[in-house]
Amino acid sequence: MKPDPTDPIRWNAILTRDRSMDGRFVYGTLSTGIYCRPSCASRPARPESVVFHETAEAAREGGFRACLRCHPDQPETWGLTSNLLTQGRSR
Numbered sequence: 001m002k003p004d005p006t007d008p009i010r011w012n013a014i015l016t017r018d019r020s021m022d023g024r025f026v027y028g029t030l031s032t033g034i035y036c037r038p039s040c041a042s043r044p045a046r047p048e049s050v051v052f053h054e055t056a057e058a059a060r061e062g063g064f065r066a067c068l069r070c071h072p073d074q075p076e077t078w079g080l081t082s083n084l085l086t087q088g089r090s091r
């Protein structure tokens with residue numbers, strides 16, 4: 001079963017960086033091998049190079065690595081504002 005890469009609702013969530021969609025899915029970018037949450041500041045390249053996953057775990061199983069900007073592998077940070085995330089320079 002392959003998710004529709006052009007799912008308009010999910011795609012729109014990425015384009016609008018809809019934080020309310022954080023936790024509902026993540027998306028992986030085939031060209032970079034990185035997966036992000038919908039609100040990530042990074043823009044996906046093209047719809048055809050993006051795959052959706054229900055969970056970060058599923059994305060990892062698909063061979064993707066967590067984005068270093070939005071930390072989609074840390075659900076406890078989901079729901080926080082992206083401002084807070086971009087200020088995080090603790091690493």
Ligand SMILES: [Zn+2]
Pocket residue numbers: 035036037040041042067068069070071
């Ligand atoms: Zn990201």
